[in-house]
């Protein structure tokens with residue numbers, strides 16, 4: 296099992312392992328469009344043993360509790376039901392089986408911090424991207440997570456604050472990417488996400504789909520979109536495994552500083568800020584304000600409250616959950 300390998304040995308293993316090239320069939324248009332327009336890129340990660348079902352099962356077996364989130368989406372008619380739970384006594388292999396048969400998704404967060412072998416993959420990803428994309432200043436504060444989700448699972452309309460990519464390694468999904476400007480995304484939406492950290496709480500209307508770019512992702516395909524582009528995801532009728540990578544380029548960091556300052560004014564001080572400039576004296580003053588507020592308890596209070604843990608996986612019935620209040624579902 297994975298726990299029997301000391302971290303130092305795993306790091307050594309990661310460094311010494313022969314690494315297959317990750318990016319394939321890169322063309323000059325992808326370099327020109329990176330960060331400016333959604334792009335679909337070929338990769339080889341679905342061929343790596345680290346992302347085989349056996350490799351993922353071993354990873355789950357050793358995954359620290361504080362680094363994963365397990366979500367149950369309820370029945371087909373429970374629109375937007377979202378409850379958090381625990382793996383319980385199931386092995387990694389059984390967890391994957393439960394997700395394949397249920398309405399669940401498992402988010403293994405910061406896999407690069409949990410296991411050095413995946414940190415090596417993350418480094419190689421951005422090394423290869425960096426050779427082709429010159430202007431992201433080393434892709435700072437990058438991280439790597441793995442999403443394992445049920446057939447038909449959805450991620451509702453939302454936007455993320457850092458720069459993001461989605462790498463498909465198993466199953467198929469449809470991704471809708473929307474313009475990162477009003478009316479699809481307003482400044483106050485970004486400010487609210489920055490302040491309250493609730494990504495899915497932005498308005499959506501069905502006609503937005505008429506203006507979305509729609510991509511079907513298969514194993515060996517990655518999607519990268521412009522900063523903050525709203526998106527939603529629908530799995531096809533199969534188990535899905537995807538990797539998310541993120542980083543905070545200069546534009547994302549400056550935007551975050553602006554959104555924190557404007558959000559503090561709008562949602563705490565009752566004043567609607569007019570400017571979204573990320574330069575000049577006004578922005579400098581907002582930066583000082585954010586720095587001052589970050590030393591207070593005010594920001595910490597604004598963070599989302601963690602949801603209660605309401606269920607664990609049912610060891611006897613794959614795909615079902617046991618309510619931690621004692622009921623079965």
Ligand SMILES: [Fe+2]
Pocket residue numbers: 453454455459526
């Ligand atoms: Fe997202």
